[in-house]
Amino acid sequence: MAEELFRQDAYLKTCEATVVAVDDKGIRLDRTVFYPTGGGQPGDRGTLTLADGRAIAIADTVKAGDDIAHVPAADAAVPAVGDKVTVVVDWERRYRHMRMHTALHVMSAVIKGNVTGGQVNADKSRLDFNLGDDVPTKEHVTAEVNRLIALDRPVTPRWITDEELAARPELVKTMSVRPPSGAGRVRLLEIDGVDLQACGGTHVARTSEIGTVECLKVENKGKMNRRFIIALAE
Numbered sequence: 001m002a003e004e005l006f007r008q009d010a011y012l013k014t015c016e017a018t019v020v021a022v023d024d025k026g027i028r029l030d031r032t033v034f035y036p037t038g039g040g041q042p043g044d045r046g047t048l049t050l051a052d053g054r055a056i057a058i059a060d061t062v063k064a065g066d067d068i069a070h071v072p073a074a075d076a077a078v079p080a081v082g083d084k085v086t087v088v089v090d091w092e093r094r095y096r097h098m099r100m101h102t103a104l105h106v107m108s109a110v111i112k113g114n115v116t117g118g119q120v121n122a123d124k125s126r127l128d129f130n131l132g133d134d135v136p137t138k139e140h141v142t143a144e145v146n147r148l149i150a151l152d153r154p155v156t157p158r159w160i161t162d163e164e165l166a167a168r169p170e171l172v173k174t175m176s177v178r179p180p181s182g183a184g185r186v187r188l189l190e191i192d193g194v195d196l197q198a199c200g201g202t203h204v205a206r207t208s209e210i211g212t213v214e215c216l217k218v219e220n221k222g223k224m225n226r227r228f229i230i231a232l233a234e
């Protein structure tokens with residue numbers, strides 16, 4: 001089972017690792033900085049470079065039971081068990097995921113309703129809410145999200161026990177995306193004074209790193225369901 005270095009430090013771009021298995025799911029390592037698809041955030045891409053200099057392109061990263069599988073590109077070289085590799089994440093893409101993911105947390109604090117789904121992407125991201133007739137406009141969401149981002153609040157992961165989470169069900173905002181739990185503890189993501197919820201994704205360290213966000217549109221997705229789509233303004 002790979003040591004998940006990104007859980008404690010989302011800013012790690014590289015690490016040294018050893019190949020522990022290669023199977024139909026992909027390449028397993030003893031440790032990794034690659035985030036696997038989950039919680040509405042895409043899996044990372046990047047390269048594993050062998051000692052002889054050959055680079056293995058990684059097209060996706062997925063969960064494989066309790067472990068993480070690095071999915072090689074179609075024509076990539078196949079390493080052997082025991083090979084030492086230098087793991088390098090596609091940082092430009094991942095950092096956009098971190099900014100977007102944190103922006104969705106901020107948006108979930110602006111819109112009052114249960115989150116029914118969400119998806120982080122490098123270009124556009126979305127959150128779906130169960131709302132009554134009181135649907136905020138995209139202009140209101142844009143202004144409020146940017147106001148909170150400008151407060152430059154720290155964004156901090158911390159852990160609580162499964163029992164503590166069970167006693168505080170309000171910490172699970174996204175009913176369709178269960179937080180990582182079962183190992184006796186659950187990861188929380190806190191944006192100081194703005195948002196606190198169970199989340200296993202990668203985030204920036206301060207809200208100011210998100211930059212300016214624009215809510216592009218609000219879509220009707222069923223009787224009570226409203227979809228808010230955002231982009232990062234460059």
Ligand SMILES: [Zn+2]
Binds near residue numbers: 105199202203
């Ligand atoms: Zn999150």
